[in-house]
Amino acid sequence: MQEKKTSKTTKNPEVMQEKKISTATKSPAATEDKVAAVNPAKTESKLSELQNNLERKTIIMQGNEAVAYGALDAGVNFFAGYPITPSTEVAEILAAELPKRGGTFIQMEDEIASICAITGASLAGAKALTATSGPGFSLMQEGIGFAKITETPCVVVNVQRMGPSTGMPTSPAQGDIMQSRWGSHGDSPAIVLYPESVKESYELTIRAVNLSEKYRTCVVLLLDEVIGHMRESVRLPDMANVRVINRIKPTVPPHWYKHYDENQKYLSPLASYGDGYHFHVTGLTHDSQGFPTNKAVEAGDMMDRLRKKITYNIRDLVQIESHEMDDANIAIFAAGITARAAKAAISMAREEGFKVGLLRPLTIWPFPDDAVRKMLRNVETVIVPELNQGQLIREIRRLTKDKNDSNIVSIQRVNGQLITPNDILRKIKEVI
Amino acid sequence: MLKPYEIRLSGSGGQGLILAGIILARAAVLDKHKVTQTQSYGPESRGGYSRADVIISDSEIYFPEATNFNCLLALTQEACDKYLYDLRDNGILIIDTTFVKNLALAADNTYDLPFTEIAQEQLGGTISTNVLSLAFLSKVTGIVSDKSLETSIVESVRPAFKDLNIKAMKLGFKLAEEYDSNRS
Numbered sequence: 001m002q003e004k005k006t007s008k009t010t011k012n013p014e015v016m017q018e019k020k021i022s023t024a025t026k027s028p029a030a031t032e033d034k035v036a037a038v039n040p041a042k043t044e045s046k047l048s049e050l051q052n053n054l055e056r057k058t059i060i061m062q063g064n065e066a067v068a069y070g071a072l073d074a075g076v077n078f079f080a081g082y083p084i085t086p087s088t089e090v091a092e093i094l095a096a097e098l099p100k101r102g103g104t105f106i107q108m109e110d111e112i113a114s115i116c117a118i119t120g121a122s123l124a125g126a127k128a129l130t131a132t133s134g135p136g137f138s139l140m141q142e143g144i145g146f147a148k149i150t151e152t153p154c155v156v157v158n159v160q161r162m163g164p165s166t167g168m169p170t171s172p173a174q175g176d177i178m179q180s181r182w183g184s185h186g187d188s189p190a191i192v193l194y195p196e197s198v199k200e201s202y203e204l205t206i207r208a209v210n211l212s213e214k215y216r217t218c219v220v221l222l223l224d225e226v227i228g229h230m231r232e233s234v235r236l237p238d239m240a241n242v243r244v245i246n247r248i249k250p251t252v253p254p255h256w257y258k259h260y261d262e263n264q265k266y267l268s269p270l271a272s273y274g275d276g277y278h279f280h281v282t283g284l285t286h287d288s289q290g291f292p293t294n295k296a297v298e299a300g301d302m303m304d305r306l307r308k309k310i311t312y313n314i315r316d317l318v319q320i321e322s323h324e325m326d327d328a329n330i331a332i333f334a335a336g337i338t339a340r341a342a343k344a345a346i347s348m349a350r351e352e353g354f355k356v357g358l359l360r361p362l363t364i365w366p367f368p369d370d371a372v373r374k375m376l377r378n379v380e381t382v383i384v385p386e387l388n389q390g391q392l393i394r395e396i397r398r399l400t401k402d403k404n405d406s407n408i409v410s411i412q413r414v415n416g417q418l419i420t421p422n423d424i425l426r427k428i429k430e431v432i
Numbered sequence: 433m434l435k436p437y438e439i440r441l442s443g444s445g446g447q448g449l450i451l452a453g454i455i456l457a458r459a460a461v462l463d464k465h466k467v468t469q470t471q472s473y474g475p476e477s478r479g480g481y482s483r484a485d486v487i488i489s490d491s492e493i494y495f496p497e498a499t500n501f502n503c504l505l506a507l508t509q510e511a512c513d514k515y516l517y518d519l520r521d522n523g524i525l526i527i528d529t530t531f532v533k534n535l536a537l538a539a540d541n542t543y544d545l546p547f548t549e550i551a552q553e554q555l556g557g558t559i560s561t562n563v564l565s566l567a568f569l570s571k572v573t574g575i576v577s578d579k580s581l582e583t584s585i586v587e588s589v590r591p592a593f594k595d596l597n598i599k600a601m602k603l604g605f606k607l608a609e610e611y612d613s614n615r616s
Contacts, residue, residue: 060458060467085475169475230496231454231469233461337496344494421495 029161036299058235061412063227064089064131066114067157068097069236070205071129075244076155077103078126080117081111082136085169086225087159090131111136115143118154119218122147123281125272127209131157133225134176135166140185145184146283148306150290150422153247154272155208157221159228162416171416172225174336178394180220182367187303189310191317192220192365194335197233204362210245212315214266215309222364224337224387226418247281250277258288261302266313268277319362320371324350328357330428331371333396335419338385344421349428356428364392372399381431385411385419407431434465436489437575438498441566442515446478446518448562454482455581455588456566460488462580468496483511488575489616503573505565505572507533507547521538526569528561543572545607560600567604568611578605 009104011396039163040361061069068090083091091107098105101185104121108114111132116129132140137158147154160176162168176183180192193208195201204221211217250269259279271277280290285302287293310317321339324346325331332342339360349356359375361368375382376399384393393410400408411427439456441449450471457469465488474480485498503524506512512532519525525539530548545568551561563585569602570581582601589597 058461058464060454060461060469170473226470226496231457231467231472232493232496233457233465233467341495347494418497420497420499422499 001206018366019247043283056236056238060231061198061221062089062229062231062238063195063198064159064229065093066234066236067131067200067205067221067223068093068201070135070202071155071209072097072101073202073236073239073242074127074206074209075246076129076209077101078118078128079130079217080106080108080121080128080257081114081130081132082108083387084111084133084136086161086228087131087133087157087223089228089390090157090159091264111139112143115140115147115154115156118151119143119150120150121153123150123273125274127153127213129155129157129209130158133159133161133169134163137176137179141179141183141185144218144220145186145188147187147231148184148188148190149283149285149302150281151216151306152218152409153212153216154218155205155212155221156218157205157208159222159223159225161225166418169228170225172337172387172418173414173416174224174338174391176222177335177386177388177391179365180222188306188335190217190220190365191217191310191363193319193362194222194364195227196336196339196360197227197234197364198230199234199236200362201227202234202236206242206244212242213245213288214248215313216268216270217249217306217309220337220365226337249275254278259290260286260288260302260305262288262305266309314366314370317363317366318368318371320368321358321360321362322371323358323360325357325359325375325378328355329339329379330354330356330381330383330431331375332356332383332385332424333360333375334358334385335364335391335392338387340383341419341421344423345424345428348421348425354428354432367395369399372396376400379408381409383409383411383424383427383431385427386418389414434488434490435485436491436493437503437573438501439503439505439569439573439575440483440498440501440518441486441505441507441514442481442483442511443505444478444511445480445482447472447482447507448559449482449505449507450484451565451588452562453486454562455584456486456570456576458490458588459570459576459580459584460486462583463576465490467495468493470496481510481514483515486583503569503575505569507561507565509533512536524569524573526565526572528565543568543611545611550603550607552588553602554595554603560596561591563597563600564604564607567601568590568608569604571605571608572611 079094095105099251114130121128162171162173193204208219209220247270257277284292285299287298334342346356457467460467471484473482500520505526507528508531524541526543528547529544530546547565
C-alpha cells in the first residue's frame, strides 16, 4: 500500500477539496474506530442513520446506492425517471428518500419524458437528476441537447449495459463512451464523468451535480454495470467535508436580467421561473434574452459560449489518476471497471519486474488530451483495454498525430464478460 | 494481514446466492476487512445461472471479480462443472450432493453434503439452503467470525425470516463441526 503512488493531477479548489475527502477517509485509524456498531433495529433506514451521524461508518454499499446517496448529499431534490436495469436501485432509493426530505420523485412514462421533466424542474429551481441505461440514454439524447442549448443544469446517470438495443440487461459493457459525447445532434460539447469504485460513484455524483450547476449544462455520469451492482466496503465522507455548489440568484432589477449573459463568470447568476425574472426558453438558437434568432452573429455567439465554457475550463473539468506511471515504459489507459483490472494486472506485472503504469480518466469528456500526450511522450507502448470495439483507443490515436501508432495496442471485449487482470497481463508480456 | 481471499458462490437463480454473498460481505465488513461483492445472473428471477463473488482482504482490492477461487460453493451440477477449473490448488470446494452428482476433477479439500435435502428435512423447506451452506462455508474456511455472520444475517434478512435463518446458520455450523470428526 505504501509504495503505491497515486495522484490526481488537478489544481482547482473544488477538486482539492474532494481529494482531501478521499485522503481523509482512507486513513486506516480513522476507519477502524468507526466500523459499524451494529444496531439491527436501524437497518431499515440506512440513509437516516448515515445522515444523522456526524461521523459516518464503514458499511457495505452498492455503486447505485452510492449514486443515490451522492445525489441526496449534493442537494438533488427532484428525480424523474423510468427504472431500468442496471440502474434501478438509484430510482428505488430516491423514490423512498426524496419525499421524506421534501423532494419530488416521479416515475415517468418513458425516458424522453424523464429528461424533459428534469430539465423543466431545473428551470423552476430544482436540482434535478435522472438515471437510466443504454436504451433509455438513447431516447434521452434529444432532451440532453435541449438542456445543453438552454443551458439548464441537470444530471443524467447512465449505468451502461450490453447493447446495441436492449442487449444484455445484466451484463457490463463500455459502449456508450462515444454516445455520451456525440449522441445528441448539433455539435455541442459534453461533460462526462466515469467512476471506478463505489466510493468514487458517490464522489463523482456530487461532482456531476456541482459541475452542472456551475457550468449550466447537462452532465453525464457513466457507470459500468459492474460498478452499479457491485458492493464494496466504503466509508462515505462526513457531510461536513462534502462541498456542494448551489446556483446563485441574480441581484439586478428584473428588466436588466439576461438569461444568457455573455459575461462568463462561474457561477453566473441564474433565475428560476417564479423568481420574478422574465426569460424565454427555446430549443431554437437564441439571443441573450432567450428569443429565437437567425442572425449569424448571435448564433455564432451562442455556439461560442457553449464551447468556451468547456474549453476554457479544462483544468477545472479534467480529472485523471496516474497510477505507477513514474518509471513506466508501458502504460495502460482505461476507465471504470477495466481500470480496476488494469491495476490488478500492474501489481502482478511489477512483481515480475515489468514497468507498467495506468493512466485513468475520471473525466472522459472533455478528453484529457494533455495528460495523454504526456503519457505518449514518456512510454513506449500504450495498451487500451475497453469493453467495446474501440472507442477510447480512437481518442488516443487522434493524439498520436505523426507518431507511429503501431505501439497503441487494443484489448477489446463485447461478449458481456469483463476483461480480467490475466488478459491484460498476457498482453503486457506480448508487447514486451 | 489477510491476503485477498476469493470466494465464489454458484448455483441457479432463486437459490439465494446473491443474498448469501451480501451476508458474507457484510460480515467481513463487521470483521473490519475490506471487501468487494459482485454478481452475475441472467434476466430470470428463478432458474438460469447465478453466482456471487466475494473477495475479502486487508489490502486494497483492485479487481472485484473472483478469478482464482480460494473457495468455491457449488449448489448445482452446471455451476460445479463450469467453475471447478478456476479453483486454485488447495482451494476449498463445497458441493451440494442433492444436485451435484459428478465431479469432473478431484479437488483436495472437498466437502460434500446434501444441503438442500438437509434443509428440507431439518428446516422445513429448501428456502434457507443458502444460509445453511454459507454458515458451513464460513466455519470450514474460518473467513469471518461466527458472531459477525450472525449479526450480518440479522441485518440482511427480513425480520420475519430471522429465526429460520439463525436456525439454519446454527445447523450449518454444527454440520461443519461434525464433518471433520465423521470422515477423518
